[in-house]
Amino acid sequence: MSKKYWLFKSEPGEFSIDDLKKNKTTYWDGVRNYQARNFLRDEIKKGDGVLFYHSNTDPTEIAGICEVVNDGYPDHTQFDPKNKHYFPGSKENNPTWFMVDIKFVKEFNKHISLQEIKENPKLKNMRLIQKGNRLSVMPVTKDEWDEILKMGS
């Protein structure tokens, strides 16, 4: 299985790359979108690369990279009535939502703003900048990954 590449969105007010830098690893909980769930459950594997994207901030930007440390497994917050991600339809033996753990790899010397991504013709097909895109977990091609690493270093 060859390595795949992904982009994860987070609002820095909730969880930023600085938080990940401090903790080194975290579980990526709270994804409640079926398309994103399918990626987490079926396609995202240990060792895959992840771009860490800050949404709903100024400017919105790719802040750095991290790495997936295990395959998808059930998101425990769906079973907890006190958790804001509680999902009453889920049962322990039949989970609806999945998550992975990620570890900090590096923060870019230069964060890459959404503006710069839009201005780079090599990145014009990125899912991130397609109109109406709202996925919080999405695939990135190897070419896009390489180009973004070049821009950030």
Added chain:
DNA sequence: GCCAACGTTGGC
């Protein structure tokens, strides 16, 4: 804070 673009829900 606004609002366009989606996703989900639920009545029929």
Added chain:
DNA sequence: GCCAACGTTGGC
């Protein structure tokens, strides 16, 4: 299974 109403996301 359709679709209107509603909720959420996320750039600006």
